[in-house]
Amino acid sequence: MNVLLIHNYYQQAGGEDQVFAAEANLLKENGHRVVQYTVHNDVIHDYSKLRLARSMFWNSQTYQEISNLIQEHRPDIAHFHNTFPLVSPGCYYAAQSHGVPVVQTLHNFRLFCLNSNFIRNGQVCEDCLHKVIPWPGILHACYRDSTLTSAGLAAMLTFHRFRKTWLRKVNMFITLTEFSRSKFISSGLPENKVIVKGNFISPDPGYSISPPQGRYALFVGRLSTEKGVKTLLEGWERLQNASLPYSLIIVGDGPLAEMVQSFVEQCANITWLGKKTRSEIFTLMKDASFLVFPSICYENLPMTILEAYAVGLPIVSSNHGSMASLVKDRYTGVHFCSGDPEDMARKVEWAFSNPKILQSMREHCRREYEEKYSAKTNHDRLLSIYQRILDSQVCPVHIP
Numbered sequence: 001m002n003v004l005l006i007h008n009y010y011q012q013a014g015g016e017d018q019v020f021a022a023e024a025n026l027l028k029e030n031g032h033r034v035v036q037y038t039v040h041n042d043v044i045h046d047y048s049k050l051r052l053a054r055s056m057f058w059n060s061q062t063y064q065e066i067s068n069l070i071q072e073h074r075p076d077i078a079h080f081h082n083t084f085p086l087v088s089p090g091c092y093y094a095a096q097s098h099g100v101p102v103v104q105t106l107h108n109f110r111l112f113c114l115n116s117n118f119i120r121n122g123q124v125c126e127d128c129l130h131k132v133i134p135w136p137g138i139l140h141a142c143y144r145d146s147t148l149t150s151a152g153l154a155a156m157l158t159f160h161r162f163r164k165t166w167l168r169k170v171n172m173f174i175t176l177t178e179f180s181r182s183k184f185i186s187s188g189l190p191e192n193k194v195i196v197k198g199n200f201i202s203p204d205p206g207y208s209i210s211p212p213q214g215r216y217a218l219f220v221g222r223l224s225t226e227k228g229v230k231t232l233l234e235g236w237e238r239l240q241n242a243s244l245p246y247s248l249i250i251v252g253d254g255p256l257a258e259m260v261q262s263f264v265e266q267c268a269n270i271t272w273l274g275k276k277t278r279s280e281i282f283t284l285m286k287d288a289s290f291l292v293f294p295s296i297c298y299e300n301l302p303m304t305i306l307e308a309y310a311v312g313l314p315i316v317s318s319n320h321g322s323m324a325s326l327v328k329d330r331y332t333g334v335h336f337c338s339g340d341p342e343d344m345a346r347k348v349e350w351a352f353s354n355p356k357i358l359q360s361m362r363e364h365c366r367r368e369y370e371e372k373y374s375a376k377t378n379h380d381r382l383l384s385i386y387q388r389i390l391d392s393q394v395c396p397v398h399i400p
Helices: 015-029 041-046 049-057 060-073 090-097 135-139 147-162 178-186 229-237 257-266 278-287 303-311 341-353 355-373 375-390
Strands: 002-009 033-040 077-080 102-105 172-175 194-196 216-220 247-251 270-274 290-293 315-318 333-336
Touching (some): 002 015, 002 060, 015 033, 015 375, 033 041, 060 090, 077 090, 077 375, 135 147, 172 178, 172 375, 178 194, 216 341, 229 247, 229 257, 229 341, 257 270, 290 303, 290 341, 303 355, 315 341, 341 355, 355 375
Parallel strands (some): 002 077, 077 102, 102 172, 172 194, 216 290, 247 270, 290 315, 315 333
């Protein structure tokens, strides 16, 4: 395959940036020719508000640069990751003007939610989900807490909806989970053009069949409201006087760091380690009894869950959004009611009290990784999607 990969890097590096780099390396390692086109949001500091607004709608510079790359390298596929705000949806037109089919990976819910994650004031919000013009997002200043900036983003989305850009100019959308696929289809994307392909963990961190050495639960993630940190802390507080020494290790940083520190000072069974490297996190995962994933937002495909599966670590998770299907209750983990610290405490106590069942779950978790989230599985799945498009089984929707 000859693949053109396009991505708009964020100012603060995140999961989407990591996935873009990982997929590029995966294709190269398997002998495919990869051309990368990237821009970085750091340059926004040099943009006037008018120039940024124009670029968000239709960036003539990136349009021309992508056109030039296509003419030079003649790719089989143009695979877009993040296009917001500098690549712009206009670059789909550049690809298809040269007859190059377009794949768009939907890493978040930006197409139908101004803040991209269906969260407002710490709660799930779908007010804009089925609206042609996402005016509630403007009203609540959902993008960067700015009514003006939110209006600009809403205008861009509305403009390209009326142009039917996503229907006309994208051959296939890739979502990361069945849950997100269902959300995008319910919002208007054609069912036959939305396909699921998860992310992957590479290199393989390894898995041991031996029981874990540690006797602790582990939380890894951003210390923020939508990640369920408050539920985590309040649930663990309820376990403080339990008969067994239930220990929790927290890894991460974020806006709720002070709250975490306060609980650490009050609860002897909570340890906060701050940020750790990926290799350090894998070491902690391998020694943990289970991972706690209390997120109250829908999530998409959290890399932390895939990392846990790779090392065979069961997960005690909230039971909504993507987690409801990613974590198989009583098979690769156990569910608790989202946002309910008492139910979380009950499920944590159950997990600590059933080490033999947890050991069986460890094997199931590892199998889940091997079957769905390994590099080989991901490569095969990605190539089948590309080939399906090139075989003309899926074509852009023709709308006069």
